[in-house]
Amino acid sequence: MTKCIIVDDERPARDLIRLHLSGLQDFELLETFDNALDAFNFLQRSTVDLIFLDIQMPQVSGLELIKSLKICPKIILTTAFREHAAEAFDLDVLDYLIKPVIRERFMKAISKFTYYNNTIPEQTRIPSSFDNAYIFLKTGKEQTRVFLKDILYIEGYKDYIKVHTPNRVFVAFERLSYMEEKLPENKFARIHKSYIVSLDGITQYNAGEIKIAETSLAIGRIFKNNFLKKIQGYKRG
Structure with a gap:
């Protein structure tokens, strides 16, 4: 109901x-x-x-x-x-x-x-083991399975998103806010109104930006404090 x-x-x-x-x-x-x-x-x-x-x-x-x-x-x-x-x-x-x-x-x-x-x-399935966890994304007319461990970062564009993995970029009809709710918060962080990133994928960061897969992404002002607290206490694995 x-x-x-x-x-x-x-x-x-x-x-x-x-x-x-x-x-x-x-x-x-x-x-x-x-x-x-x-x-x-x-x-x-x-x-x-x-x-x-x-x-x-x-x-x-x-x-x-x-x-x-x-x-x-x-x-x-x-x-x-x-x-x-x-x-x-x-x-x-x-x-x-x-x-x-x-x-x-x-x-x-x-x-x-x-x-x-x-x-x-x-359509969303997130098993308890992160290595096997995945999510289905609506890509065109099909549902595509994407493993969470493969996600580097996600860009939001109002009614659709781009999910970046090492081998492919998936364009899906979804909102970034929905992804933020569904992704495990101990593995992902919202750093900007337009970006969610994998904590495992971050290679460098400072107070203004992060680097992930040779791409630099800005950290939004309102997200900075929460992100820095999360990344400073993060343990990989």
Whole structure:
């Protein structure tokens, strides 16, 4: 069962999303909120899979709510304004719906959620032994198995990634944030909004960049402290 909440300061907008949800199987509406602060407090104590979230609200905006969450559920934004789309997708939102949300567009967003939430995790297999661990990536029309030990680094480009291995670069329809969740954190590190690297593959590093497979990659400012702590305490093997 997919657990949902609605966060919108306009009651008609909340009621419309509630109506659209009412016809779906396997979706449970836990709560509705007219402000982001109450939603934030609820999320601190409850597990939620999907949030329907307005952007412009008093005190705390929808985008500010997303930025405040360490672990963020999937987000479908509902808004009357188109100009926030670029910033929203930089925050890895699942979809961006313009009010009033028509049923056809709503169903398309739900289909996208179902694809990400159900299909891709079922294709992922990470056994306990790292030497044998692998992940399936959607490369074109096929699913390709990539062993985690072969991954040197991953580049993110919004809706797709490039996975660099010693012998090949895989282009896959996936988001970097998803890979960050699925890869073992004791073996990989996010060093930039666009890069995840294998700790085993790093040959040199300083406070500003790392070197891996003869390639230099910048370390982003907001990732620097966590990366340096991780690499300084890292033991290979």
